[in-house]
Amino acid sequence: MCHECDALQRVPAVEPGHDAECVRCGLRLFRNPKGSIDKPLALIIASMILFLIANIYPIMTLTIAGVKLTGTITDTAWVFVQQGSPEIAAIVWLPSVLFPGLTIAGLFYVLFSIRFQMNWPHTRTILAWITHLLPWGMMDVFLLGILVALVKLVALADVLLGTGFYAFLILIFLYAATIASLEPHTLWESLNVRADEQGAFENG
């Protein structure tokens, strides 16, 4: 069944590296990614490390009239809290730090639990939350924001990109690769313990 046009259809077995599309609206229904669950798990661990580096180290250093200024991603939001506009701080911080951070941590939890058959609790609830959280993570938009701010600031001061920026840049690609290597159907089916008992069908 297609979740965008509701067309009911039988999905044939898909070879690794190939896709199955909806016969009516062309939505990609199912993807059989090459490689096992090890690949997204490895990518998510790398993403976690880079996420920490990107958030601890400053993204850039400015030199204005001999004074050096540095700031991390979270500083961007913290300045607004100090200025008395916490709502803008939230708008900046939630989609650039908290939502992606929760998504990465949650995906690691779910993938690790599936890969090593740990049967950790609440994996299904967490995966459901990640599904809803995913569109609200905007790290890639933030990266473009850094580049635009950079061009604006170059006119005012000497700008030096920091460790945090390079980590963030690599993180964007790793994170995108992680999402691309995941097939939600496969994940859900690995967690499919009780579904059959309750009279539900297999996915299609």
Next chain:
Amino acid sequence: MLELMSRVRLKMANEIVSAKDLGIAGCHTCGLAVNMQNHDHVECPRCGSGVHYRKPDSINRAWAFLIAAFIMYIPANTQPMMRTTSLGSESADTIMSGVIYFLSHGDWHLALVIFAASVMLPLLKIIAIAYILISIQRGSTQRKQEKTNLYRIAEILGKWSMLDIFVVGLMVMLVQLGRLTTIDPGPACIAFALVVILTMFAEEALDPKLIWDQTE
């Protein structure tokens, strides 16, 4: 269950059939096909989300979010995004004045990026969703495929409108630390964020299956 499966097979031989016609609904969260057994609303046995044939009150909720987004779009573009105070002189920048600044400095690609992300994208997304909603309400059976594609594009591109808010945030943070110049965020920041959030809610409320429910 067996009887249902044979009905599926019979129907599939001649035409494409919607899962709804056979009493099956897909979970919006995990995609599990759930046998609704004469209920309108059940709890997904796999992920615990609510399962409906179609998202409840889809059209009304989408319109409400969309109209609110359109109202916020006006201050987002007319109010200043940031105020710069430098040695006593003050200036306020709206989105368009930022675009013009880049244009006058010869950075036309940056001007284009900001114009596209901040001015064009939100407006196009609002128009796209309104168009889909109106055509569903009029019972249109035309160009279902194009409308579905439009919905997907709007879904992917929407978040890029946040670009300018992040830019303002970064500028404020870095320049704030130097004492001579201060930059303050303007009222347009909140309006802009609301446009993005409300259009995302509108698109989430709109159920694309309704496009395909219209039959000749």
